[in-house]
Amino acid sequence: xxxxxxxxxxxxxxxxxxxxxxxxxxxxxxxxxxxxxxxxxxxxxxxxxxxxxxxxxxxxxxxxxxxxxxxxxxxxxxxxxxxxxxxxxxxxxxxxxxxxxxxxxxxxxxxxxxxxxxxxxxxxxxxxxxxxxxxxxxxxxxxxxxxxxxxxxxxxxxxxxxxxxxxxxxxxxxxxxxxxxxxxxxxxxxxxxxxxxxxxxxxxxxxxxxxxxxxxxxxxxxxxxxxxxxxxxxxxxxxxxxxxxxxxxxxxxxxxxxxxxxxxxxxxxxxxxxxxxxxxxxxxxxxxxxxxxxxxxxxxxxxxxxxxxxxxxxxxxxxxxxxxxxxxxxxxxxxxxxxxxxxxxxxxxxxxxxxxxxxxxxxxxxxxxxxxxxxxxxxxxxxxxxxxxxxxxxxxxxxxxxxxxxxxxxxxxxxxxxxxxxxxxxxxxxxxxxxxxxxxxxxxxxxxxxxxxxxxxxxxxxxxxxxxxxxxxxxxxxxxxxxxxxxxxxxxxxxxxxxxxxxxxxxxxxxxxxxxxxxxxxxxxxxxxxxxxxxxxxxxxxxxxxxxxxxxxxxxxxxxxxxxxxxxxxxxxxxxxxxxxxxxxxxxxxxxxxxxxxxxxxxxxxxxxxxx
Numbered sequence: 001x002x003x004x005x006x007x008x009x010x011x012x013x014x015x016x017x018x019x020x021x022x023x024x025x026x027x028x029x030x031x032x033x034x035x036x037x038x039x040x041x042x043x044x045x046x047x048x049x050x051x052x053x054x055x056x057x058x059x060x061x062x063x064x065x066x067x068x069x070x071x072x073x074x075x076x077x078x079x080x081x082x083x084x085x086x087x088x089x090x091x092x093x094x095x096x097x098x099x100x101x102x103x104x105x106x107x108x109x110x111x112x113x114x115x116x117x118x119x120x121x122x123x124x125x126x127x128x129x130x131x132x133x134x135x136x137x138x139x140x141x142x143x144x145x146x147x148x149x150x151x152x153x154x155x156x157x158x159x160x161x162x163x164x165x166x167x168x169x170x171x172x173x174x175x176x177x178x179x180x181x182x183x184x185x186x187x188x189x190x191x192x193x194x195x196x197x198x199x200x201x202x203x204x205x206x207x208x209x210x211x212x213x214x215x216x217x218x219x220x221x222x223x224x225x226x227x228x229x230x231x232x233x234x235x236x237x238x239x240x241x242x243x244x245x246x247x248x249x250x251x252x253x254x255x256x257x258x259x260x261x262x263x264x265x266x267x268x269x270x271x272x273x274x275x276x277x278x279x280x281x282x283x284x285x286x287x288x289x290x291x292x293x294x295x296x297x298x299x300x301x302x303x304x305x306x307x308x309x310x311x312x313x314x315x316x317x318x319x320x321x322x323x324x325x326x327x328x329x330x331x332x333x334x335x336x337x338x339x340x341x342x343x344x345x346x347x348x349x350x351x352x353x354x355x356x357x358x359x360x361x362x363x364x365x366x367x368x369x370x371x372x373x374x375x376x377x378x379x380x381x382x383x384x385x386x387x388x389x390x391x392x393x394x395x396x397x398x399x400x401x402x403x404x405x406x407x408x409x410x411x412x413x414x415x416x417x418x419x420x421x422x423x424x425x426x427x428x429x430x431x432x433x434x435x436x437x438x439x440x441x442x443x444x445x446x447x448x449x450x451x452x453x454x455x456x457x458x459x460x461x462x463x464x465x466x467x468x469x470x471x472x473x474x475x476x477x478x479x480x481x482x483x484x485x486x487x488x489x490x491x492x493x494x495x496x497x498x499x500x501x502x503x504x505x506x507x508x509x510x511x512x513x514x515x516x517x518x519x520x521x522x523x524x525x526x527x528x529x530x531x532x533x534x535x536x537x538x539x540x541x542x543x544x545x546x547x548x549x550x551x552x553x554x555x556x557x558x559x560x561x562x563x564x565x566x567x568x569x570x571x572x573x574x575x576x577x578x579x580x581x582x583x584x585x586x587x588x589x590x591x592x593x594x595x596x597x598x599x600x601x602x603x604x605x606x607x608x609x610x611x612x
Contacts, residue, residue: 002304003520004311006530011602012609014525021598021611022046023585024424025061025501028151029053030600032142033426034610036134043432044072044131045139047424048124051438052143052201054422055120055454056194057151059179059443060160061422061501064197065236066440066457068120071271071282071487071497074131075431078591079492081271081282084436086123087459087483088116088264089336092475093255096465099473102252107461107473109543111246112254112446114458116479118236120438121227123266129220131432136220137205147453148198150191154606157443158186164444171245172447175455179443196453203231233261235451244447247543254446256456263476271487272341276301277518280489286334286470289541290484291341293507295326297514298350299357308519310512311531311558313565319515320535320552320571321357323508325366327538332367332376335470336478343370361570363537363549376469378539383546384572421483421501427494427587427596435485435497437506461543482541486510488518490591496524498586500601504541508534509582524586524599531557532581536574548572555581579603587611 015021020043022033033050037043047070055064062068070084099107108114128139161168162185168176169183178194179186186192207226208219226232240254271282274294281297283290299322300308309315333339343349353368367375421439426432440457448455462480463473471480484506488496496517500509509532516522516530536551552571554563557578567573585607588597598609 002306003309003516006516006520006522006526010525010529012525012600014523015598015609015611017596017612018429018594019596019612020426020428021587021596021609022050022424022426023587023598023600023607023609024050024054025422025583025585025607026054026057027606027608028057028146029424030608030610033424037426037428041134042132042430043426043428043434044127045134046428047426047434047436048128048132049139049142050424050426051124051436052140053146054424054438056143056146056197058154058422060157061442062120062438063441063443063454063457064121064200065115065118065454066120066438066442067116067118067459067481067483068123068436068438069284069288069481069483069485070123070127070434070436071284071485072434073432073487073489073494078431078494079489081273081280081487081489081494083269083271083284084123084127085267085269086119087287087478087481088119089476089478090116090460090463090473091256091260093257094460094473094475096467096473098255099465103250104248105465106543106545107463107465108246108248109461110445110458111244111252112240112256112456113246113252114460115240115254115256115446115456116459117256117260117264118441118456119264119266120441122224122264125220125224125227126266129217135216136208136223140201140205144198144201147194147201150193152189153186153192155188157192158188160444161185167245174450175443175448177450178448178453194453196451200232200452228264229262232452233258236449236456237261239449240446240456254456274298274345278490279518281514282487282489283484286339286341287336287478288481288484289330289334289504289507291334291344292326292330293484293486293511294345295329295350296322296511298345298347299325299354300515302351302354305519308515310515310533311562313562313569316533316558316562316566317361317569317571318357319511320533321362323511323535324362324537325353325356325368327504328365328367331378331539333370333373333470335480337470339373339470359569361550361552363570365539374468378464378469379466379545380539381544381546382549384548421503421506423485423499423501423583423585425497425499425585425587427497427589431494431589431591433487433494433497433587433589435487435499437483437485437499439483462541482506488514493591494589495591496586496588498584500582500584502582504538505534505582509584513584513586524588524597528584528586528599528601531555533558534581553581555579583607585609
């Protein structure tokens with residue numbers, strides 16, 4: 001092995017067993033998923049139940065008004081990785097002309113005009129219908145219980161609310177009523193309840209019980225119809241069209257309608273795949289950022305192993321430079337469009353891009369050239385890490401940066417959010433495996449809809465108002481999402497599912513895990529615990545869409561020698577602290593022995609794995 005020997009100390013063991021494994025960004029979601037496995041449910045039942053719990057217990061990171069993507073493989077068809085698409089499109093009235101007429105030059109980072117059609121609930125219900133085995137009432141019982149009876153608040157929930165307290169009290173009174181009871185910021189451990197959302201879940205279950213003579217699948221479809229065409233759509237559309245404060249500092253009305261809700265259904269798509277060192281890496285299509293990870297792997301595959309070790313200066317530099325090139329292509333070519341990945345993932349194209357990596361850090365935006373396609377260059381708004389408000393996630397460890405540490409959002413007092421998300425992975429004893437990343441609909445994304453107990457999301461901020469981009473805001477088209485779960489296969493069998501919160505950094509942190517486990521021989525927990533890094537020399541996906549030319553964020557544990565060499569190579573290094581970047585989790589399966597494994601991130605003291 002040519003990689004740096006992993007630290008023999010890990011924060012926790014890599015779990016091993018043969019029955020089932022669950023891992024997520026919150027212990028209650030992990031416990032829920034594992035409880036479903038223990039009661040005979042499969043991986044898809046477990047993931048769905050855990051995901052609805054995440055809506056309740058990580059409300060600052062995701063919600064029912066948000067979105068989700070997943071990559072999964074079934075025991076019946078293990079060689080066919082499939083994407084579950086739960087990303088809603090832009091509403092019919094969401095046109096660049098409308099936004100420009102409101103005096104906007106960017107889609108706001110918070111407020112109803114940033115909302116895509118919610119896709120998370122629809123996506124999970126579709127997966128449950130088609131690949132689960134449990135009744136909806138049993139799946140939702142966990143989340144309903146936590147919403148109605150309460151759950152202990154995370155410290156980060158309170159700090160997120162504190163950062164937007166003035167916005168809530170002055171402009172979003174329905175949010176203040178739910179999240180600031182008696183005008184207070186919830187303290188860590190305080191029991192939070194959401195009776196309005198509990199009633200929503202009750203009504204979804206009730207919609208199915210009205211068709212008791214039909215099949216389980218029909219009962220789930222009845223709940224989906226109630227969500228898309230019933231009381232949820234009506235309440236959300238009516239409320240968001242009331243003018244309210246946006247992150248632009250102006251009061252504007254949203255454009256979501258009931259017809260927008262009714263017109264969206266989740267779906268399945270073949271995964272985009274790349275072969276890397278004998279493994280198949282499966283991601284979403286280019287409507288997500290996932291293929292950029294594949295492009296990075298294709299570039300790195302042409303280097304000797306010693307260039308791929310993130311714990312060395314040579315490896316860290318090479319990885320950062322490869323990521324810049326791949327993500328530049330993301331900005332220029334990715335979107336809900338007809339871009340073909342064949343050229344972008346070809347060995348010939350990877351070789352051209354690889355030749356651009358030199359001894360020094362690039363401070364340029366360098367997309368590649370595709371035959372017959374015009375290169376889109378986004379507005380490059382430079383930001384050299386200005387201060388963030390005290391109490392936000394980005395201010396952790398005493399640093400004044402705007403990167404999202406540990407996968408938590410950096411939240412401005414306008415509701416603008418950078419970074420996001422939660423994650424869940426599950427594998428069962430039959431060989432079903434899923435990696436899913438729910439996000440959006442954060443409590444700070446738009447005013448709480450009082451009848452529903454949740455807010456709409458802000459995914460449209462990832463579109464451009466400029467013409468000529470494959471991700472230009474377009475009615476009926478999906479915004480290019482940052483949500484990017486990963487499935488790994490070996491010899492036609494799924495062997496690992498992994499993911500992380502963190503907006504633009506999600507794939508960057510997952511890349512480190514893949515390199516360390518596939519090339520470096522690390523165990524799952526060693527790979528999760530090892531020092532992390534990422535580039536900020538990319539246009540951000542979150543409002544206000546800035547970048548830091550040559551920027552790199554590293555954990556201090558990377559070491560003085562490595563950090564010093566990166567600086568000498570021209571990287572503008574920001575030190576994040578020893579344990580600050582990423583919230584990776586993973587589950588693993590050895591198809592030959594049946595041994596299952598799981599790992600979870602110690603950063604933030606929140607993610608857990610469970611299994612036996």
